[in-house]
Amino acid sequence: xxxxxxxxxxxxxxxxxxxxxxxxxxxxxxxxxxxxxxxxxxxxxxxxxxxxxxxxxxxxxxxxxxxxxxxxxxxxxxxxxxxxxxxxxxxxxxxxxxxxxxxxxxxxxxxxxxxxxxxxxxxxxxxxxxxxxxxxxxxxxxxxxxxxxxxxxxxxxxxxxxxxxxxxxxxxxxxxxxxxxxxxxxxxxxxxxxxxxxxxxxxxxxxxxxxxxxxxxxx
Amino acid sequence: xxxxxxxxxxxxxxxxxxxxxxxxxxxxxxxxxxxxxxxxxxxxxxxxxxxxxxxxxxxxxxxxxxxxxxxxxxxxxxxxxxxxxxxxxxxxxxxxxxxxxxxxxxxxxxxxxxxxxxxxxxxxxxxxxxxxxxxxxxxxxxxxxxxxxxxxxxxxxxxxxxxxxxxxxxxxxxxxxxxxxxxxxxxxxxxxxxxxxxxxxxxxxxxxxxxxxxxxxxx
Numbered sequence: 001x002x003x004x005x006x007x008x009x010x011x012x013x014x015x016x017x018x019x020x021x022x023x024x025x026x027x028x029x030x031x032x033x034x035x036x037x038x039x040x041x042x043x044x045x046x047x048x049x050x051x052x053x054x055x056x057x058x059x060x061x062x063x064x065x066x067x068x069x070x071x072x073x074x075x076x077x078x079x080x081x082x083x084x085x086x087x088x089x090x091x092x093x094x095x096x097x098x099x100x101x102x103x104x105x106x107x108x109x110x111x112x113x114x115x116x117x118x119x120x121x122x123x124x125x126x127x128x129x130x131x132x133x134x135x136x137x138x139x140x141x142x143x144x145x146x147x148x149x150x151x152x153x154x155x156x157x158x159x160x161x162x163x164x165x166x167x168x169x170x171x172x173x174x175x176x177x178x179x180x181x182x183x184x185x186x187x188x189x190x191x192x193x194x195x196x197x198x199x200x201x202x203x204x205x206x207x208x209x210x211x212x213x214x215x216x217x218x219x
Numbered sequence: 220x221x222x223x224x225x226x227x228x229x230x231x232x233x234x235x236x237x238x239x240x241x242x243x244x245x246x247x248x249x250x251x252x253x254x255x256x257x258x259x260x261x262x263x264x265x266x267x268x269x270x271x272x273x274x275x276x277x278x279x280x281x282x283x284x285x286x287x288x289x290x291x292x293x294x295x296x297x298x299x300x301x302x303x304x305x306x307x308x309x310x311x312x313x314x315x316x317x318x319x320x321x322x323x324x325x326x327x328x329x330x331x332x333x334x335x336x337x338x339x340x341x342x343x344x345x346x347x348x349x350x351x352x353x354x355x356x357x358x359x360x361x362x363x364x365x366x367x368x369x370x371x372x373x374x375x376x377x378x379x380x381x382x383x384x385x386x387x388x389x390x391x392x393x394x395x396x397x398x399x400x401x402x403x404x405x406x407x408x409x410x411x412x413x414x415x416x417x418x419x420x421x422x423x424x425x426x427x428x429x430x431x432x433x434x435x436x437x438x
Contacts, residue, residue: 015286017236019248027282029238029248030344031292049422051382063246067234073250102349103419108401111423125249130321163270182327200322203268204330 003139004040006074006122009066011037013074016066018044020055028055034066035093040139042076043083045093045112056080056115064117071128078120078140082113089114121161131183131198162218164201167191170213177205177214222358223259225293225341228285230256232293235285237263239274247274253285254312254333259358261295262302264312264331275299275334283336290347297339297359301332308333340380350402350417381437383420386410389432396424396433 010016011034019029030052036043042064046053056062064076083089090112094100104112119140126133167177171191178186185198186205191213194205206214229235230253238248249271255262261283265272275281283295302308309328313319323331338359345352386396390410397405404417405424410432413424425433 017238017248017284019236019238019246019282021240021246027238027240027246027280027296028294029236029282029284030294031284031286047419047421047423049384049425050420053422061246063238063248065236065248065250067250075247075249077246103346103351104401104421108399108421108423111401111421111426127322132322165268180327182323182330200266201269202266202323202327202330203272204266204327206268207330 001124001135003122003137006076006124006137007037007040007042007139009068009072009074009124010034010042010064010076013066013068016064018052019063020052021059022051022055023058028052033097035097041116041118043089043093043114043116044080045090045114047111048113049111053113057082062117071126073123073125073127075123075125076117076120078117080115080117082115086110086113131185132200133197134199135197164196164199164217165194165203165206165214166196166217167194167205167209168213168215170211172211172213174210176208176210180204180208220343220354220356222341222356225295225343225356226256226259226261226358228287228291228293228343229253229261229283229295232285232287235283237271238282239271240278241270241274242277247271252316254316260335260337262308262312262333262335263299264309264333266330267332268330272332276301281336290345292342292344292346294342294344295336295339297336299334299336301334305329305332350404351419352416353418354416383415383418383436384413384422384425384433385415385436386413386424386428387432387434389430391430391432393429395427395429399423399427 014034015031016034017029018032019027022028032044034042034044060079060081062080067073090109093114094109122137122139124135169191177192182202183198183200185195187193233253234250235253236248237251238246241247251263253261253263279298279300281299284292286292309331312333313328341356341358343354388410396411401421402417402419404414406412
C-alpha cells in the first residue's frame with residue numbers, strides 16, 4: 001500500500017464522507033463524490049449555493065473517509081483548495097463522470113466549483129484481513145506540524161502522529177499482553193513487541209499489564 | 220420518510236462515517252459500524268484505547284453520514300453518550316453482530332464500550348430520484364438551539380435550520396430562475412416558488428435573479 005493507492009481506493013469508492021466545521025464551529029459530514037484522482041491529487045466539486053461550499057471557503061481543512069467492498073478503509077486529512085480554472089476542471093469532471101449531467105444538465109454545471117486536495121495525511125486500515133493491517137502516509141507537500149511527530153518505521157516509511165501503544169523496558173516478560181491481544185499481534189522479546197501494523201489500538205494490553213510497562217505512543 | 224426510517228437506513232448501511240474533533244480541535248472522520256437501532260436510538264461501540272474513544276469522552280457531539288445502494292444519503296448530528304451497563308450492551312451488540320467475534324474473540328470484547336445517540340437532527344437526501352428529494356427531522360428530545368430556527372412545514376413536520384434559498388415578494392415573474400434550475404423545482408406564482416423538498420441548494424437561481432429577489436433562507 002502507498003499514498004497513490006489509498007487515493008485510488010477513494011476514487012473507486014467514489015461516494016466518500018467529507019467532514020467540515022460550520023460557522024458555529026459545529027461538525028458536519030456528508031457524502032461527496034471523488035471526481036478525479038491523478039498525480040496524487042484528489043478532485044471534487046460543489047455548488048456555490050451550498051453550506052458545504054461556504055464551509056470550505058472559510059475552513060478548508062477537511063477530513064475524508066470511505067470503505068470499499070473488501071473492508072479496506074482509507075482516511076484522509078488535508079486542505080481543500082478551490083481551483084481557479086473553473087470551466088476547465090468542471091468540464092473535465094463531467095467528462096470523467098457523465099452521470100453528473102443528470103443532476104446538473106447543460107450550462108447549469110457552472111454553478112459548481114472545483115476543489116483539489118493536493119497534500120495531507122492518509123491512513124489505510126484493512127479490516128478484511130486477519131489480523132487487521134494498517135499503515136499511514138503523507139502525500140503531496142504535507143509536512144508534519146512538528147518534527148518530533150514523525151516516526152521512521154523499520155521499513156523506511158514515515159508514519160505521522162503515532163497512535164496506539166508500545167511496550168517499554170519495564171516489561172517483565174509475563175506474556176499476559178500476548179495472551180489477551182484480540183489480534184495476536186504481540187510477540188515475545190525483551191521487551192515484548194506490539195506489531196503496530198496489525199494493532200487495533202483497542203487498549204487491552206495497556207489496561208492489563210501488571211507492571212504498567214505498556215504506554216501510549218506519541219504521548 | 221421519517222426519523223425512524225432514517226435511523227433504519229443507517230443501520231442497513233451499517234458502515235457509516237463518524238466525524239469528531241480531536242484534542243487539537245482538528246477534524247477526524249472514520250467508518251464505524253451501526254450496531255443496533257431500536258426505539259429511535261442508535262448504538263455503536265469502540266475500544267477504550269482508541270483515539271475515537273477519547274474524542275467521544277471529551278467532545279460527545281458527533282456528525283454521522285452514510286449512503287445506501289439506492290443513493291439515499293442520511294446525515295445525523297447528535298450527542299454520543301457512553302452507556303453505563305457495559306456488559307449488557309456489548310453482549311447485545313455481539314449477539315446482533317456475530318461478525319464482531321472475529322475481531323474481538325472471547326473476553327476481549329469487554330475492552331469495547333457501548334455508546335448511544337438518542338436525540339439529534341437528521342437529514343434525508345435522495346439522489347436516486349429525479350428530481351432529488353430532501354427532508355429534515357429531529358429525533359428523541361432534540362430541541363432547536365433557538366426557537367426561531369424551527370420552521371413548520373406545510374405538512375406539519377419540523378425542519379431545523381433552514382438551508383437553501385427562497386423567493387421574496389421582490390419577484391418580477393420573469394421566469395429566469397425557473398428556466399435555469401437544474402432540478403426544475405421552481406414553479407410560477409406571485410412570487411415564484413422554490414419547492415424546497417426538491418432543491419439542490421446549488422445557488423443558480425440566487426445568482427441569476429435580475430432583481431435580487433432570491434435570498435438565503437435562515438440568514
